[in-house]
Amino acid sequence: MRERIAHLAARLMAEDGIEDHALAKRKAARQAGAADSRNLPNNEEIDAALRDYQQLYHEHGHRERLHHLRNQAARIMRQLAAFDPHLTGPVLSGIAGKYAGISLQLFADSVKDVEMFLLNRRIAYSCGEQRLYGGGTERAVPVFIVDFEGTEVRLSVLATLDQRAALRATPTGRPIERARLAAVEALLAGSAR
Numbered sequence: 327m328r329e330r331i332a333h334l335a336a337r338l339m340a341e342d343g344i345e346d347h348a349l350a351k352r353k354a355a356r357q358a359g360a361a362d363s364r365n366l367p368n369n370e371e372i373d374a375a376l377r378d379y380q381q382l383y384h385e386h387g388h389r390e391r392l393h394h395l396r397n398q399a400a401r402i403m404r405q406l407a408a409f410d411p412h413l414t415g416p417v418l419s420g421i422a423g424k425y426a427g428i429s430l431q432l433f434a435d436s437v438k439d440v441e442m443f444l445l446n447r448r449i450a451y452s453c454g455e456q457r458l459y460g461g462g463t464e465r466a467v468p469v470f471i472v473d474f475e476g477t478e479v480r481l482s483v484l485a486t487l488d489q490r491a492a493l494r495a496t497p498t499g500r501p502i503e504r505a506r507l508a509a510v511e512a513l514l515a516g517s518a519r
Contacts, residue, residue, distance in 0.1 A: 329375075331358050332367035336375035340383070343425030345416070347372055369499065376421045392422055393517050396510055398477055399428045403507045406481075408443070409434050410489065412504035414482075418513075419503060427478035431504055433486045437468050440483050444470060456482050458502075459494040 334354035335347070344350045347369045355366060367375075380388045395417045403411040415429035416422040434440050444451050454469040470481040484493075492501035505513075 327358065327360055328365055328367050328371070331355050331360060332371045332375040333379070334358055335367070335372045336379045339372070339376055339421075340379050340423050343423055345423075345426070369496075373419065373421055376423075380421065380423075387424075389517070391424060391426075392417070392420060393514065395422055395426065395428060395477065396514050396517070398474060399430070400507060400510045400514060402428065402430065402474055402479060403510065406430070406432060406443075407507070409440060409483075410486075410506070412506055413510050414502050414504045418505055418510075427480060428474070429480045429482070431482045431484055431502075433484050433489050435486055437483045440470060440481065444472065454480075456480075457495075458482075459497045459499075460488070460491045464497070 331351065331354045334357050335350035338344050338350045338353055339347075344353070350372065351366045360366075396413075399413050399417055403413065409432035412431045412433075413429070414431055416426050417428050432440055449472055451470045451472045454471055455466045456469050458465050458467050468483050470483070472479050472481065494501055
């Protein structure tokens with residue numbers, strides 16, 4: 327049942343654009359008729375099922391979309407170089423679906439520095455926040471949401487001291503994987519072959 331739920335959740339994420347693992351798990355469990363939610367698959371199991379699903383049903387289109395998103399991310403990262411941007415999320419891990427946006431972590435002494443950067447370049451944005459966990463504490467991190475050529479880009483702003491911190495999306499989850507521009511360019515060079 328656990329494997330079935332993982333595959334159903336992966337399909338929901340790939341086809342319906344659900345990015346929240348918890349929401350995909352709950353919907354998949356309901357579809358599978360699983361009353362016991364204590365034995366749901368973890369995020370890593372769903373990500374593995376999602377990779378399998380994309381390889382089976384969307385291999386060519388997925389590869390093109392992922393290359394396009396990584397290329398956009400690299401271009402944005404060059405513009406935001408002053409904030410040492412790091413790519414995170416599905417675009418980095420390779421499981422970005424057809425509705426995926428780009429997630430970047432920026433490091434600045436002040437959130438206002440990033441806001442002034444956006445304002446000075448007349449880049450429209452909306453604000454939000456993201457919960458991250460590190461060092462045993464939960465933190466609300468400011469997020470600027472911008473549109474880059476039709477793709478939503480989420481800019482999470484962290485303190486410069488957080489560059490060395492192992493941050494997590496959930497209290498017990500794995501540290502968030504992140505990559506600097508050079509690593510993203512290496513991914514692009516590898517996928518161009």
